[in-house]
Amino acid sequence: MSLTRPALKLTHKGTSVLLAAAVEAAEAMGVPQCIAVVDEGCNLMGFIRMDGSRVLSIESATRKAMTAATTGQQTGNIAPDKALLLAEATSGRMTNLLGGVPLIVNGHIIGGIGVGSGTGEQDLAIANAAVSVFQKHIEEGQTA
Template sequence: MPRSYDSLTLEEAKRMLTAAEAKAASLEVAYNVAVVDAGGHLLAFLRQDGALVGSIDLAIGKATTARLFDKTTAHLAELAQPGKPLFGIQQSNAGKVVIFGGGIPVMLDGNIVGAVGASAGTVEQDIAVAEAAIAALGRSPSAPKAGRSAQ
């Protein structure tokens, strides 16, 4: 019998992209933002007018990486430095692992249900845009909270 699991819905992904778009506008940077489902597959994508073409794959890669490893890409970047336990991880998964900050897993009801990736600005801006997307779900990007909201 197949296992079932919770995943982000398209409606939730749309709310996340709307919030990310607003944050990007406040930074005055055109962004690419990707939301993946619990399986790490693209659920929704935003490319603002003028966003860097090279950041399209980075945004998707950050979201996928955050879901594949259930860690923020910023944390993976720390762990992937020479002498650290995950040195070279960016070479795994056919080289599709992205370890620049801006990819964050999304937790609801204590489970990871997807992830978001943002790319176009500085690492700090990318993280802020991704965090804004998660905040649109009524959740803290750094800690899971009980209960799926009916927003």
Template sequence: MPPTATIETLTLEAAKAVGEACEAKARAIGLVMNIAVVDTTLHLLHFSRMDGAKLTSIDIAINKAFTAAGHRAGTHIYKEAVWPGGPAFGINHSNGGKFMTVGGGLPILNKSGQVLGAVGCSTGTPAQDQEVAQAGVDAVQRLIHEQGLRAKL
């Protein structure tokens, strides 16, 4: 096995496409959002705060993206597991308190299922945040599909 590895990660262009798609979806459902996109290393790549988005949701959006990329799963999966007595009770205290257990963070995967980054949205309900985040994931998946089609030509 080689001593180093090359990993795929989101580009700034892709992260901006995520942000634009999320903003469009938020507007379409009558919301304003904080939208964070992290790369595969969990570091912030792009952030958008729509006019009127809750200031207290800035860190929440960033931490949702951090959690989704780092744990390779949507933050909504913890809904039932984090209550007292649940198998993940207290997990929100891990990673310096950055681990989010509220819906609205989704990983962005490549064709092989490896994490390229993640998007986190916050200001609406958890379901609304997740709906807006999904629009961003879908935008990147379209870009990946288009890139694959161009490569085949």
């Protein structure tokens, strides 16, 4: 049995790619957003609050990112009973609101992005757009 395991880590450059792509998608949609990016340990790597976004969405965007990074799944799709348990077990730090997407590279969860301030569907579309750009960079051989 091995005593170590390989690990991929999200860098500030990868974080910058995600934030820029999310802002571009939000601007194209005309919906100012709060955008949070966390690493695999739920440490905040980057955050942007666009002009006109809701102040209380700072927390929800961050919690969406943390939930996606922790569970490895998009928020909003977690079974209701499991979502309630996660919220209770984490003192409300995890959420099942739409808009959180995990960052997965080569089968490893390296973090999550959370978007909040629009409708759940808008938040999710913007998060997915950012992850698509990020994945394209990975596929082109750019390190994140």
